[in-house]
Amino acid sequence: MTIAVVDYGVGNLFSIYNALExxxxxxxxxxxxxxxxxxxxxxxxxxxxxxxxxxxxxxxEAALREALEGGTPILGICVGMQVLFERSEESPEEGLGWxxxxxxxxxxxxxxxxxxxxxxxxxREVEILDGISDDDFFYFVHSYHCVPRDGRVxxxxxxxxxxxxxxxxxxxxxxxxxxxxxxxEKGLSILKNFGRLARC
Amino acid sequence: xxxxxxxxxxxxxxxxxxxxxxxxIEFKQIRYAGVPWELATRYYEEGADEIVFLDxxxxxxxxxxxxxxxxxxxxxxxxxxxxxxxIRAVEDVRAVFQAGADKVTVNTAALKRPDLxxxxxxxxxxxxxxxxxxxxxxxxxxxxxxxxxTPEGESWFEAxxxxxxxxxxxxxxxxxxxxxxxxxxxxLLTSMDRDGTYDGFDIPxxxxxxxxxxxxxxxxxGCGNPDHIFEVFSKTGASxxxxxxxxxxxxxxxxxVKRYLTERGITVRI
Numbered sequence: 306m307t308i309a310v311v312d313y314g315v316g317n318l319f320s321i322y323n324a325l326e327x328x329x330x331x332x333x334x335x336x337x338x339x340x341x342x343x344x345x346x347x348x349x350x351x352x353x354x355x356x357x358x359x360x361x362x363x364x365x366e367a368a369l370r371e372a373l374e375g376g377t378p379i380l381g382i383c384v385g386m387q388v389l390f391e392r393s394e395e396s397p398e399e400g401l402g403w404x405x406x407x408x409x410x411x412x413x414x415x416x417x418x419x420x421x422x423x424x425x426x427x428x429r430e431v432e433i434l435d436g437i438s439d440d441d442f443f444y445f446v447h448s449y450h451c452v453p454r455d456g457r458v459x460x461x462x463x464x465x466x467x468x469x470x471x472x473x474x475x476x477x478x479x480x481x482x483x484x485x486x487x488x489x490e491k492g493l494s495i496l497k498n499f500g501r502l503a504r505c
Numbered sequence: 506x507x508x509x510x511x512x513x514x515x516x517x518x519x520x521x522x523x524x525x526x527x528x529x530i531e532f533k534q535i536r537y538a539g540v541p542w543e544l545a546t547r548y549y550e551e552g553a554d555e556i557v558f559l560d561x562x563x564x565x566x567x568x569x570x571x572x573x574x575x576x577x578x579x580x581x582x583x584x585x586x587x588x589x590x591x592i593r594a595v596e597d598v599r600a601v602f603q604a605g606a607d608k609v610t611v612n613t614a615a616l617k618r619p620d621l622x623x624x625x626x627x628x629x630x631x632x633x634x635x636x637x638x639x640x641x642x643x644x645x646x647x648x649x650x651x652x653x654x655t656p657e658g659e660s661w662f663e664a665x666x667x668x669x670x671x672x673x674x675x676x677x678x679x680x681x682x683x684x685x686x687x688x689x690x691x692x693l694l695t696s697m698d699r700d701g702t703y704d705g706f707d708i709p710x711x712x713x714x715x716x717x718x719x720x721x722x723x724x725x726x727g728c729g730n731p732d733h734i735f736e737v738f739s740k741t742g743a744s745x746x747x748x749x750x751x752x753x754x755x756x757x758x759x760x761x762v763k764r765y766l767t768e769r770g771i772t773v774r775i
Contacts, residue, residue, distance in 0.1 A: 421721070
């Protein structure tokens with residue numbers, strides 16, 4: 306199985322690359338949209354601001370859409386999850402809009418960003434969360450959170466000032482607000498689940 | 506619920522090929538602890554929430570050695586890796602990130618040129634920029650400095666730089682607040698007076714800083730047993746506790762420390 310990591314010029318992709326190598330997924334960093342067609346799975350990372358990510362990701366939009374419609378499993382991580390939505394309070398740029406809803410700032414009642422390990426509350430059984438329970442911790446770093454219009458897309462939530470989306474699954478589209486590549490063995494389990502989905 | 510983090514710190518002497526982990530007492534008297542990537546892997550397996558590497562050498566070859574240390578570690582360790590020592594510019598940050606680090610800690614260079622914090626935050630995000638502050642307790646009060654009540658009387662705190670060899674003339678607490686405004690994602694707050702002593706964290710200092718900033722504070726310096734970590738988590742707003750000696754010399758495993766804290770009602774990742 307080969308997995309593309311979309312390298313669109315934001316942040317640090319070495320951690321996700323190392324983690325995918327560890328689960329024997331044969332990752333490749335992809336800098337050109339036309340290369341996307343030859344992979345069995347696509348990871349969309351993301352750090353920094355929503356607007357900066359969208360400006361740099363926009364040239365991949367058509368190729369990603371094609372992969373999605375062709376049934377290729379896609380995994381968005383952190384801001385890579387947020388860009389799937391229509392818009393964000395953080396930046397004026399439009400998101401990909403694949404999921405109805407928006408991205409809003411964390412509440413004032415908590416330290417922002419949320420930085421550290423938090424648990425999930427699993428809402429429905431999905432393959433991407435196989436082997437994961439409500440007692441497991443995952444590493445989060447974010448200042449904004451996703452609010453889908455249709456709550457049924459949410460696979461798991463986390464509690465930080467309020468209950469918010471932590472993982473989503475819609476057909477072959479998956480997304481997590483936390484960093485599975487930095488979440489120890491349980492994070493690697495999620496990447497393995499994604500790898501398994503990419504092989505089918 | 507967000508867990509409090511336990512972070513082992515590996516002070517690295519990079520004058521030998523693979524580097525070696527050492528630990529000083531009050532920033533002096535050095536003792537050997539092991540090979541950096543091997544120790545880091547052991548801590549990861551025991552449940553460390555993050556790993557910090559600090560380069561304490563000043564040799565010219567050290568940059569390549571540090572990259573090798575990070576590369577070897579990042580293949581086996583899947584929690585955040587922070588690297589500090591000798592980070593002076595965004596190019597230094599890029600170099601350690603390309604080896605597999607997730608965060609940098611800046612100290613001396615940021616005190617000398619505070620804009621460095623904004624530059625790192627702009628390029629890699631605030632979460633990637635940890636400002637390390639080595640605070641020295643001074644008996645006071647003193648006009649113009651933030652005064653902190655301690656069991657020994659009013660005190661003020663001066664930030665040190667160059668690995669504790671010189672003093673900056675900067676108020677450590679005010680500096681933490683300024684670092685937050687400039688875009689720091691976390692404060693790594695070390696008590697120079699407690700470092701390596703096993704006497705426990707400096708509670709008044711940690712409390713004073715964590716009350717004044719709205720970013721996570723990592724308490725450091727003085728940890729000698731799990732009760733010290735319990736104390737700093739129950740008496741201050743510290744988000745994480747950093748320790749070196751109690752883990753290096755196998756006095757306590759990270760898993761044992763976490764069980765100890767869980768039994769006493771502190772939320773940690775098990």
